[in-house]
Amino acid sequence: MFTGIVQGVATIEEALAQPGLTTFRVRFPAENLDAVTIGASVALNGTCLTVTRQQDDCLFFDAMQETLRLTTLGDLKPGDKVNFERAARIGDEIGGHLLSGHIHTTATIVEIERPENNCTLHFEVPQAWARYIFPKGYIAINGASLTIGDVLGNRFNVHLIPETLRATIFSAARVGDRVNIEIDSQTQTIVDTLARLGYDRPAG
Template structure:
C-alpha cells in the first residue's frame, strides 16, 4: 500500500525493451535507498513495481506489456523524471489517502493555468471513469494524492501549491501530456453500489 505522498523525484537512466517485458533503470536520491531489497515495492508515477535488482543508487524494475498498456510507463525514456513513493509501513503517517498502486486509467492534460504562487491543471479522463470523479473528492495523479477541484462532464481540475510543484514532477507537465490515474477505492465502491441499486450518477 501507498499513502499518495510523493517522497521525491527520480531519474530514468535506462529503458531496455525485451519481448513482452520492459526493464527500467532508475536513479534515486541516496537518502531514499535505505533498506531497499530485491522484491520491495515502489510506486513509479503511481504504478506499483517490484525491485528486481540494484546497482548503487540505481534500482531496476520490470513492467509487463499489460502494465505498459494501462499506464504511461511506456512513454518513459532515458532522462525522464518520475514521482516515486516506497511502500508504506505499519505506523507511517497517512498524509494523503491509501493507494494500491494499481492504475485504473490515464488522463490527458488539457490546460494549465499559472497565476502567482498557484498552478491549476485541467485533466480529461475517459467518460467511463468520470463517474468516480467528484468535486472535493480524492484522486491520485502520477502517485500523488490530490483533492479534486471543479468537475465538468469528464474534465476536472486540481490546484497545486508551490511545495507540491517543488516535490513532484507536476511542474514539468505540458498540455497534451498523459498521467496515471488511480481512483479512490472508497469512492469507487460507493458509486458502484449505488449504481447496482439503480441510483447511477448522470454526467453533468
C-alpha cells in the same frame, strides 16, 4: 500500499524493451534508498513495481505488457523524471489517502493556469471514469494524492501549492502530457454499489 505522498523525483536511466516486458533502470536520490530490498514495492508515477536489482543509486524494475498498456510507463525514455513513493510501513503517517498502486486509467492535461504562487492543472479522463470524479473528492495523479477542484463532464482540475510543485514532476507539466490515474477506492465502491441498487450516476 501507498499513501499518495510523493517522496521525491527519480530519473529514468535506461528503458530496455524485451519480448513481453520492459526493464527500467531508475536513479534515485541516495537518501531514499535506505534498507531497500529485492522484492520491495516502489510506486513510479503511481504504478506499483517490484525491485528486481540494485546497482549503486539505481533500482531495476520489470514492467509487463499489461502494465505498459494501462499506464504511461511505456512512454518513458532515458532522462525522463518520475514521481516515486516507497511502500508504506505499519506506523507511517497517512498524509494523503490509501492507494494500491494499481492504475485505473490515464488522463491528458488539457489546460494549465499558473497565477503567482499557484498552479491549476486541468485534465480530461475517458468518459467511463468520469462517474467516479467528484468536487472535493480524492484522486491520485502520477502517484500524488490530490483533492479534486471543479468537475465538468469528463474534465476536472486540481490546484497545486508550491510545495507540491517542488516535490513532484508537476512543475514541468505541459498541455498534452498523459498522467496515470488511480481512482479513490472508497468512492468507486460507493458509486458501484449505488449503481447496482439502481441509483446510477450518469457517466457524462
